[in-house]
Every structure is written in C-alpha cells, then in structure tokens.
Amino acid sequence: MRSTTRSSNGKTPISRSTRTRKDVSEMAFIEDTLQGPRPTGTWLDEQDVVEKRKVKDKVVVKPTVAQLMPVVDITGTESFEMRDGTYLDMVQLTSKDIYSLNEEEKDHDVFSLAYLLQAYTHPLKVVPLNTPLSLERQKISIERQIRQNQTPAYLPFLLKKKQELEYLEEHRTNRDYLLFFYADDERTLRERKTHLYKLLRRSNPMRELTLDQKVHVLYQLNNPNTKPQLDA
Numbered sequence: 001m002r003s004t005t006r007s008s009n010g011k012t013p014i015s016r017s018t019r020t021r022k023d024v025s026e027m028a029f030i031e032d033t034l035q036g037p038r039p040t041g042t043w044l045d046e047q048d049v050v051e052k053r054k055v056k057d058k059v060v061v062k063p064t065v066a067q068l069m070p071v072v073d074i075t076g077t078e079s080f081e082m083r084d085g086t087y088l089d090m091v092q093l094t095s096k097d098i099y100s101l102n103e104e105e106k107d108h109d110v111f112s113l114a115y116l117l118q119a120y121t122h123p124l125k126v127v128p129l130n131t132p133l134s135l136e137r138q139k140i141s142i143e144r145q146i147r148q149n150q151t152p153a154y155l156p157f158l159l160k161k162k163q164e165l166e167y168l169e170e171h172r173t174n175r176d177y178l179l180f181f182y183a184d185d186e187r188t189l190r191e192r193k194t195h196l197y198k199l200l201r202r203s204n205p206m207r208e209l210t211l212d213q214k215v216h217v218l219y220q221l222n223n224p225n226t227k228p229q230l231d232a
Helices: 016-035 046-056 103-119 136-148 153-171 186-199 211-222
Strands: 071-074 078-080 086-092 125-130 175-184
Touching: 086 186, 103 186, 125 211, 136 153, 175 186
Parallel strands: none
Antiparallel strands: 071 078, 078 086, 086 175, 125 175
16 A cells, blocks of 8 residues: 655645655766866856957948948049949029029929929939038129229228128028939949939939039038038
C-alpha cells in the first residue's frame, strides 16, 4: 500500500515516491552543472560588452566634404554634374507684385502655373531663397545729388535718404524664387530649359543666372547660417 502525506491545510495529499523522484532529478542536474566546463570571466563580462559596442557604433566617415556634396563638376554649358550621373541647371523666376494685379491677371497666373505642373512631367524643384538687397545705383545717385547740391535746405533730406538706403541694404533681403531642373544628359537639359521658357513666358518669365550666381546659390543652400554674398 502506497503511503501519502497530507498537508496541514487539508489540501490533496502528495505522494512520497513522487517527491523522492523530483529530489533525485534536481540533484542530478546540479551534479551535471558542476562537472561541466565553467565559463571564463564573470557573468557580465564588461570587456565583451565594450568590444561589441565599439563594433556596432563604428561609422565610416567621409575624408572630405566634397564627397558629401551631390554636385561633383561644372560642365562647359555652365550646368552641374551630379554624383548619380544626372545633370542640374537653375534659372530665376521673375517676381511680381501680386497685390497690384486685378482678378483677371491673378487667374491667368494661377492657370499658367497649374498648366506648368501638368505639362512639365520631369523632375522640377522650386527653391525660395533670400538674397541681399542691392541699392548701389540709388546710393550713387544720392551721393551725386549731395555733391551738386547748392541749396542748404535740401541737404538734410538727401542725407536722410542716404541713411535709409544704407539701412535697407543692411537689414532687408529680397525673396527670390529659383527653378531647379534635371536631366540624364546635357542635350536633354537644354531642351527642358527651352520647354520651361515657353511655359512661363507669359506669367513668370525666366531669368538666366551667371555661373558665379549659381555657385553662390549652391553655397548658400549648403551653408544656411551664412549671410548671402551675392544678389542673384
């Protein structure tokens, strides 16, 4: 007859043979663990953790800034060759005072720009850019009037006008809008420029940029914290 042991709280009794087999299996597991090879180091090996972290955080750093730029060269047509093998060129849109336009003129401009987005299906980017305000011709004219002035009562007004022009040059900028367009080769790039000229001829005529102005535009886009150096 199998003996059982009843717990003090009155629950179902546990077989004594079952408890014995459980104790034997636990002892066998402990002996196998002690006889096996012991791991070197502590349970949390700090050296291994540091080495794994160094391998994970290793980042390849470009040796020069030129390898980070998307533009790699300037072509003979004053366009730019990109790192992916495509070509880039840019033009400036002629701005206008939208508040002085009547409703018919506004509707025409809106329609022209909407038609541009429908007719020109190639990559196109509109880039707004703040450029310095150049009032050099106005200042030269005021200085000439000051030198030629023979009426003392006019002098304070001329000097005040000159100060206003200097203040505007120092604290104000123009908001210009540029069009960046791309192509797989230079010939296609010229064809797309002609296409854009025709599409924007009535609403916002395009204005050509010199090579120096294009370089300054790229410089300002890649160095946003610098003050613009050239009026595009």
